Amino acid sequence: MNKIEQTVKKITNIDVKLMDKAQERLDSLTKPQGSLGRLEEIARLIVGISGKETPELKNKVIFTFASDHGVAAEGVSAYPAAVTAQMVYNFLRGGAGINVLAKHAGARVVVADLGVAEDLKISPGLVIKKIGYGTKNMAKGPAMTKEEAIKSICAGIEIFEDEFARGIDIIGTGEMGIANTTAASAITAVFTQEKIEDITGRGTGINDAGLKNKITILKEAIKINKPNPGDAIDVLAKVGGFEIGGLAGTILAAASYKVPVVIDGFISGAAALIAYGIEPKVKDYMFAAHCSVEIGHKTILKFLGLKPILDLNLRLGEGTGAALGIGIAEASIKILREMATFKNAGVSERGK
């Protein structure tokens, strides 16, 4: 049995009975029943996921995986491919958006190289699990081999498990990879069967001509590769990315350890689709942090039946939305844990 199968086997159903108990507790707190709306929903689900009556969210971790994409050669991004590596160094120095927002949320950031096109300097805080020097150009053939797809998922599982030893109560997903909205659009199109035009956006900010080109390239990639929506690893291999495979592995691993996962935006959403394709049960372990400006993201959320926590017109990726979502999730758990009950506070309950 390989690592992916081992991980999937450990994923159980969430504890619905304990969720009812959590709602009872929420209803006993000094507030009108249900008046904290989605905070109550989130707290309840975290109880069900963790299997703990009053879980704590002390250890918060964002996994930000970087990788390059062969399809960048087709001019699908507004930025040069060199930016992937440059941004990894920026993550390691603490200067990127994800560093600022993770710090605000009190979360650690685990930065990993899953397939950046150059050899990165060994640096403290950088996990190196390189599957290759970027994927191949999916417009010309499969992005990676099936073996590489499996390896990328296993790498994500390993990164999670290594970090789990340091304590993890909730995770967020994040990524960096020039041209990776192209891979995310391809994955979304394959699983949801929506038209390419309806799930392809401007990524980092391409113009109209660039968007037209991106759509043409995506159609070509799907036509040539014929990814099989019934086989998530085939989809990942043909039109995915190493960081996307890695995140899919991390999502599966988190679920197998009963850890809630806050999915960031569009590319993280594509990784969620891969994880869901491998094991549908993971869906119950996921929160959608926000609704991205990238139009395909809405399609993913609808497909997975996830309702975003935030809607702030974000489109940066890196895990930035997940960091903010984790802040709200933590607030919800503090409500469950720290509020007084009607009884303890001597507050009268509602009439009749």
Add this chain to the structure above:
Amino acid sequence: MNKIEQTVKKITNIDVKLMDKAQERLDSLTKPQGSLGRLEEIARLIVGISGKETPELKNKVIFTFASDHGVAAEGVSAYPAAVTAQMVYNFLRGGAGINVLAKHAGARVVVADLGVAEDLKISPGLVIKKIGYGTKNMAKGPAMTKEEAIKSICAGIEIFEDEFARGIDIIGTGEMGIANTTAASAITAVFTQEKIEDITGRGTGINDAGLKNKITILKEAIKINKPNPGDAIDVLAKVGGFEIGGLAGTILAAASYKVPVVIDGFISGAAALIAYGIEPKVKDYMFAAHCSVEIGHKTILKFLGLKPILDLNLRLGEGTGAALGIGIAEASIKILREMATFKNAGVSERGK
């Protein structure tokens, strides 16, 4: 010149030039331009409000004002009026929703009695500025005199100014008062001219018969009192509440000190309407924390042209949504202050 006039006189236009400068800085940071969406909008506006190029949000304060409402005698709430005082004690002991969420946001809570129906025990942390022992029943006549309305606004100004000495960089508004959604609905109806049915909700959770009764009472209150939408103090006096007047004063005071104001839900929104009726410039100093379940809140947001930061189906009040909104506002300012620029980080800018 009275205190209200003095305060209003100090409210200036926000600094639009500095906001352009803030956007320049945001555009120089290592992210695609505009990719942090509303975080960028919020940061820019806080720069314009504060008049500082890189403001800090160290001192965060939620003002939670409590008061009783004579109209509670009409059975418009699911809870007995005694709950107002009981909840104030809960605030002071730290057991309420606002305590938990303010702590999560790193904000202080200032609890003030503007008109609770009983004498509260003097306690550390309780500000007593009682205008009366609850308002009169607006279904029978004006809720308060014009003098009391002015006094409640001045009390809110004074509470802000006293707290300002301890340091304030951003504030949130909050309230507690059994039956105060009835007052908020009346204020909303008068200013926005919408039908009572369209802006009246279930508050803490009344049933269909209760809602029908609440609507009847509201129509009666407006018919009897004829509040003048051109005179905000008249509206406050006839169908408002002491805590609503207090919050209106605090909002005006914050604007006069160039402090951004995060407005909580429906009742805070009604206070914002009063403040706006007194001085329309305050609108530029306001953020809408969230969109409440109370249907009238959407009408207020539309009327004031405010777009809520969060939408989490909250309807608790107390400032709970404002506390979460302040967390997002702080994140936005950290982006402005802490992210690396393309130049400093050695990251390539976009092509062409």
